[in-house]
Amino acid sequence: MNEREILCELEKLYPQAAPALHFNSTYELLVAVILSAQCTDERVNKVTAELFKEYNTPQKMLTLSQQELEKRIFSCGFYRNKAAHILSASRDIIEKFGGQVPADHAALKTLAGVGQKTANVVYAVAFGGDAIAVDTHVFRVSNRLGLAHATTPEKTELQLNAAIPKDMWSRAHHWLIFHGRRVCHSQRPDCANCTLKTWCEYYNGR
Numbered sequence: 001m002n003e004r005e006i007l008c009e010l011e012k013l014y015p016q017a018a019p020a021l022h023f024n025s026t027y028e029l030l031v032a033v034i035l036s037a038q039c040t041d042e043r044v045n046k047v048t049a050e051l052f053k054e055y056n057t058p059q060k061m062l063t064l065s066q067q068e069l070e071k072r073i074f075s076c077g078f079y080r081n082k083a084a085h086i087l088s089a090s091r092d093i094i095e096k097f098g099g100q101v102p103a104d105h106a107a108l109k110t111l112a113g114v115g116q117k118t119a120n121v122v123y124a125v126a127f128g129g130d131a132i133a134v135d136t137h138v139f140r141v142s143n144r145l146g147l148a149h150a151t152t153p154e155k156t157e158l159q160l161n162a163a164i165p166k167d168m169w170s171r172a173h174h175w176l177i178f179h180g181r182r183v184c185h186s187q188r189p190d191c192a193n194c195t196l197k198t199w200c201e202y203y204n205g206r
C-alpha cells in the first residue's frame, strides 16, 4: 500500500485546503452543511449570504415559519426537508443544549438533519475534532486511489480511519475533496495530469 506517499503528495498539492462553505459561527456552519446535501457549496454560499444577514442564530431562525424558510432556501433543493431539519435542530439547540451547537459528536447526531457526514464536518471544522466526513468526492477519490476498498460511505470512513493517521483525518478529508473537484472528476478524471497516478489503483488497473 502507498498511503504514505499518497498523503504526502496530497498535502503538497493542497496545503491550504479548507471548507468551501462560508460561515461565521458554529451555528452557521451547521446550517450550511445541512443545506449542502445534494447541492453545490457555491449555491449554498449564495443562499446563506442572504439568509444569515438576518437569521444567523437558532433564536432568529425560529422566528421564520416553515414556509418562510422554504422560500429562502428553495434553490438548494430538498427544501421542505431541509427547512424542517433546520427549524427542528434550532429548537433542540435552544431547548437541550443551552443555545449552543453541542461539541460532542454523539450529541450532534441527535439533531435533526445531522447524520454521520454532517456531524463529522461540524465536529472537525468547528471543534477541531478528528473525523473524516465521507462525501461523494471523498468516497470516489479514496476508493479510486486505493486508500479504501468499500461500497458504502460508512465502510469507506472506517477503512480511511484505519489507513490514515488520526491527526491527519480532518486535513485528509479536505485534500480528497479538493482533488475530486479539481482533478479526479466523477466523469473523465484528468489522470494524464494527476501527480498521484503512480500510486492510483484505478489508473493502474488494479
Ligand code: SF4
Residues within 6 Å of the ligand: 141, 144, 145, 183, 184, 185, 189, 190, 191, 192, 194, 195, 196, 197, 200, 201, 202, 203
Ligand atoms: S490517477 Fe486518475 S483516477 Fe487516480 S486519483 Fe488521479 S485523476 Fe483520480
